[in-house]
Amino acid sequence: MDIKTLTKQKIITEVIKHGHSKDEWRVMIIDEYTASIITNVFTISEILSYNIISLIRIEEKEKPNLKEFSVIYFVKITETSIKSIKKDFKKKSFKSFYVITANEITSNQLNKIDLVGPPEISIKQLNFGFVPYESRVFIVKDNLFDGIKSFSNIFDINFNVCYTNDLTKDIAFTLNDYFEIQKKKNYGNLIILDRSVDLYTPLLHYYTFQAILHDFKFLVDNFYIEKEIHFEESDKLWTSIRHGHIAEINNILSEKAKILVSGIKKLEKDIDIKDLAKIVAETPENLKLKSEVEMFLELLDKSITKFELDNLPLVSDLEQSISTRYTKSGNKYREAINDFFDILKNPEIRKHDKLRLYLLLLVSKYTLEKNEEQHIIDKGWLSKSEINLKNKIKKMTEYFIIRKELNREIKYDISRYQPILKDILYSFHEKKKCFINIIGCKEDSATEEVSLRQGGFVFKSNNGDSTKKKKVIVVYFIGGVTFAEIAIAYDVSSKLGIEIIVGSDQILTPESFLDNINKK
Incomplete structure (x- = not known):
């Protein structure tokens, strides 16, 4: 879909x-x-x-x-x-x-x-009532009810609406009342989540390519500002690397470069007319690929340079230890406050990152003594208004449940925390209990065998079986969704063979999430 x-x-x-x-x-x-x-x-x-x-x-x-x-x-x-x-x-x-x-x-x-x-x-x-952002992502800029109703009507989908806590209960009930009297040709589940379901993810730096390019402001809404190029999903190279970890991107691009070089080497040899004609025919495509590889390598280089200049190896290690509650060696983490003060004392670390780490501590239920707060203010490490964000964070954490188990699927030390959305999607699909309680789930008819000659939009299974519809799950975040969560939706959708769509009122970066907290 x-x-x-x-x-x-x-x-x-x-x-x-x-x-x-x-x-x-x-x-x-x-x-x-x-x-x-x-x-x-x-x-x-x-x-x-x-x-x-x-x-x-x-x-x-x-x-x-x-x-x-x-x-x-x-x-x-x-x-x-x-x-x-x-x-x-x-x-x-x-x-x-x-x-x-x-x-x-x-x-x-x-x-x-x-x-x-x-x-x-x-x-x-x-x-x-919605703006399509990517093939699996949409934005509702105004009224949520109107946006979801519009999405339902445009794509002819009836939803069973689920929610996780009291913050989303009322809108879930209102939408369910609406969908109970609707007749649509397609069926799916709509899970409404408040941003408070996972407060770690929008505060963390994520090092997938798309996420970090937006975090570092090289891209805005997939638009490369410096070169005035919009990265489209029709671009196969972009879609193949956007959700890859920056540690992997160089290898992917290097493989593409090798393909280009092998084509050039062929031209240096004696080749027959048929092979020459094929190489000539491929030249425009190869020139485009060459330009793209060079551009993405340049962006990767800029990202790694900024990563080092902003001292993010040090910052990332601390933020991952706070959010996972474990060190990179797998031991229980017990030095959060001491390590935080070491970061505060470091003049080479951006104030923006110091504030994020402070908020991560608050989200994790750590508290500072009054004299510690005053010391931070006196030293100019954070302002009084920034310290007082603790009152807003306290309200936001009322419904935040911290995952107690360590994520064992760790490939990179700077990316140890796994967004809660992955737990929610797998437990929902497999009908297993999750530490996040999803309320209002019903058996849906999205996978029933039906005649697909009824018109409307059809969501076929990957194996081409036109008598079976793919299960549709729409996850809507009130208060913003991150590129890390978007990447998870694409990944889980592919692995489970189901249609997962993500909606929200905005796409978040760590900086824009801080702005949102300040405005509350």
Whole structure:
């Protein structure tokens, strides 16, 4: 289930081709919200290939003179967008008007844009309450209920809603009441988690490639700022390395480089015409691969350099010992406070990392004496307001359950902590007890044998068996999800042969999570 591809299909069918004839060229007007959807699933050239002559933002005060063309508005209906549509309508700025709303609208709003022509106007509600971020990741920017309802309607999935504690109980009940009366062609489970279910993960540095590139701000939303390149999932090299540990990336890229070099060596030998023709045909692809390998090696080098400059080997060892409660040698960890003060005294360690370590201690239920807190403030290691974040952390940890067992699946000392999401997904799938209690689970019919000629979106099993649907699990984090958890969703989905989708209101890095805590 690739939600970006399915979203793209939906927009082509319901928006771009709405009221369309083959010979007609049209203008498309979008707003800030729908632009975030469009740019995540289309390239500009793809949009224009559907007889769209121009893509315009509704916020533009002066629109180009395109009166001979029809217009498609794909926007959220607000007072501002209503004014803009009415203004264009009165000026007869376009030959005919097609308005597709990205949100549910009231009868009052409908009356305001249900204008009497000429020109002709057509209005359709689509209600797109989520933004596809990756093939298995979506973001709900506004109301959670509307976002999940929209996701359900767009992909024709009915959900059994589960939750883990009182923080998510009310929204789970509200959604279950809604889904009990819905009839959909597909079925799945929706697990709603509050961020407090795992407070370690957003505070830790994770060293998978995608996570660290965002942590170090080389990427923002998979966009390489320096070179203005968006890393797409259609790029096989990117998808093969994004969830790999930085310790592994060099080996993967080196193997790719060897393939390129072997091609060059072939050209240095006497080869027959058929082999030469094949090498020539592969050259454009190899040139692209060469460019990508060089770019990713450069990013890897930048990441490792920053890792060393920021003294992260020392910081990471301490944060892993605090979060796992074990040393890298597997012994019980008992020196957290002493080691923390050693870090505070080190002028070469960033204040940002000192604050994260302080919060990790608080999350782990360690406490500092009043005189220790004052000493930290007096020395300027942390500010009084930063020390007082303990009050906010105390509230957040009310529902946080610390894993007591040591994770034995350790490959790298700096990555010993395993996000709790992995425990939740495996225990949920295998119907086993977890130290996190998941409430509201029912047997679902997602894997029942059915006829798949009913229409709607079909989620086939990997073995190509078209009579069996893959089990669908959507995990929604209230309060943000991390790249580490996203990587786990992809990994578990692949290993178990089920469809795992992750949703949230935002993608978190350690820095953005600190910002969130400060704003609480």
